[in-house]
Amino acid sequence: MFEAVQRNLPFLLAGFLTNLQLAACALVGGIFLGILVGLGRISRKPWVYRPVTLYVNVLRNIPLILVIFWFYFVMPILVGKTLHPFVSAAVSFIVFEATYFGEIFRAGFQSISRDLVSAAYSTGLTYWQTARYILVPIAFRRMLPSMITQSIITFQDTSLAYVIGLQEMVRRTTIVDSMEVRSIELYSFVAVMFFAVCFVGSRISRYYEEKGRRANLL
Amino acid sequence: MLAYKFDWSVLWRQPYGEWLLGGIWLTLQLGFLAWIIALVLGIFLGTIRVSPWPWLRFLGTLYVEVFRNVPFLVQLFFWFYAGPMLFGREIQFKINAISGLNYYVAVIGLGLYTASRVAEHVRAGFASIGQGQYQAVLSTGMTHLQMYRYVIIPYALRVIIPPLTTEFLTIFKNSSVAMTIGVAETTFVSYKIDNETFHGLEATTGAMAVYLVLGFAVVKLMGFIENRFRIPGLVSR
Numbered sequence: 001m002f003e004a005v006q007r008n009l010p011f012l013l014a015g016f017l018t019n020l021q022l023a024a025c026a027l028v029g030g031i032f033l034g035i036l037v038g039l040g041r042i043s044r045k046p047w048v049y050r051p052v053t054l055y056v057n058v059l060r061n062i063p064l065i066l067v068i069f070w071f072y073f074v075m076p077i078l079v080g081k082t083l084h085p086f087v088s089a090a091v092s093f094i095v096f097e098a099t100y101f102g103e104i105f106r107a108g109f110q111s112i113s114r115d116l117v118s119a120a121y122s123t124g125l126t127y128w129q130t131a132r133y134i135l136v137p138i139a140f141r142r143m144l145p146s147m148i149t150q151s152i153i154t155f156q157d158t159s160l161a162y163v164i165g166l167q168e169m170v171r172r173t174t175i176v177d178s179m180e181v182r183s184i185e186l187y188s189f190v191a192v193m194f195f196a197v198c199f200v201g202s203r204i205s206r207y208y209e210e211k212g213r214r215a216n217l218l
Numbered sequence: 219m220l221a222y223k224f225d226w227s228v229l230w231r232q233p234y235g236e237w238l239l240g241g242i243w244l245t246l247q248l249g250f251l252a253w254i255i256a257l258v259l260g261i262f263l264g265t266i267r268v269s270p271w272p273w274l275r276f277l278g279t280l281y282v283e284v285f286r287n288v289p290f291l292v293q294l295f296f297w298f299y300a301g302p303m304l305f306g307r308e309i310q311f312k313i314n315a316i317s318g319l320n321y322y323v324a325v326i327g328l329g330l331y332t333a334s335r336v337a338e339h340v341r342a343g344f345a346s347i348g349q350g351q352y353q354a355v356l357s358t359g360m361t362h363l364q365m366y367r368y369v370i371i372p373y374a375l376r377v378i379i380p381p382l383t384t385e386f387l388t389i390f391k392n393s394s395v396a397m398t399i400g401v402a403e404t405t406f407v408s409y410k411i412d413n414e415t416f417h418g419l420e421a422t423t424g425a426m427a428v429y430l431v432l433g434f435a436v437v438k439l440m441g442f443i444e445n446r447f448r449i450p451g452l453v454s455r
Contacts, residue, residue: 058430061387061391061429061430061434062391062426062429063391063392063393063394063395063405063429064391064394065394065395065397065405066394066405066408066422066425066426066429069405069412069418069422070419070422070423070426072418073412073418073419077419152287156287156288156289156290157289159289159291159292160289160291160395162291162398163397163398170291170292173295174295177299183296183299183300183303184300184304187292187295187296187299187300188296188300190292190295191288191293191296194287194288194289194292195284195287195288198286198287198288199283202283202286202287
């Protein structure tokens, strides 16, 4: 049992590292672009919120695999040379996950009631002080659980970079499996690795959710 | 500026147009069949997660945690490659067949994965009903059966149905992962057209449009169903 996994452990773990790196790129870029998307969605100017809303609605209705394919085929046309699968995967993840993070930010900002803002102003705080001490901390606390959950989903999604031949963990597992033919052990191992990271993540998310709920009750 | 020549006719030129139609049909089939499995299993799992017996609750939680925290692609590969070894070697999969056994693996795999998400929504629906509600209903003299029939289930449905709408939309998007085990659904077809014609951009964009139209249709359909279950006098979420 599991000798096939042991023999190929460094090869497989290197693939897992690629998953983690891809997730890191997707999160940093996705959250940054997501903030812009979230702000764009609550903007009052039609020429800002209309295109942003279109972008969000279109991307959210399309499977991630197609987005990955699309960028994989389009980037060479735009750039004029073939790119490493990692680069084109990272770009498609950033563009795709930004719509989800954008919606989280929008919900977070919109969850703050007008009364709270008025109350903050009435104590004599300026606009920036209100944003700095009241709005952003409260919105952030409410967004944190969903942001962690979305980060877990992003991490799981990195396995889909398999389709453009990126040597991440699932791709490497299929390579090893084609030589060793030990599918049960190999795929169980991949499942356990993903499960371990995602389970810890979902516990952390739940912890902050409970914490937020208790804080709101008091 | 661009050296690339667009050729949108690949989408309807034969045999590619026919392939695409076949792919759309398979995407619809995958979505609907997996949705039936997911609903039945998910409602069962969600219900046992609020049952009074701890070991039953544990089984439900175990299922949900495992299936939610492993990427769907990994699950699908597990059933596809490890399944025949687990359930006896005589099961042979036909790779790249239009509806070989890999198609059934995709349906069942997608159903099992989505069931874990449905179960969470069902559990949350029941959890949203306060203890006071149960006591209030029972104090009016209703039996347990009447209470569930007239009060608890209608209230829970109102909470459960909107997220299930989203899940139903998600199931069509997730069905695209079935391309990795050679099920000739929309995404697979667009990939195949690219391999034949080198017009991946047009093929992929065409497939995207298919999913957009499909998503729009599903949203309309589910909006209709959500309206049916809205309880008069209650403020909707």
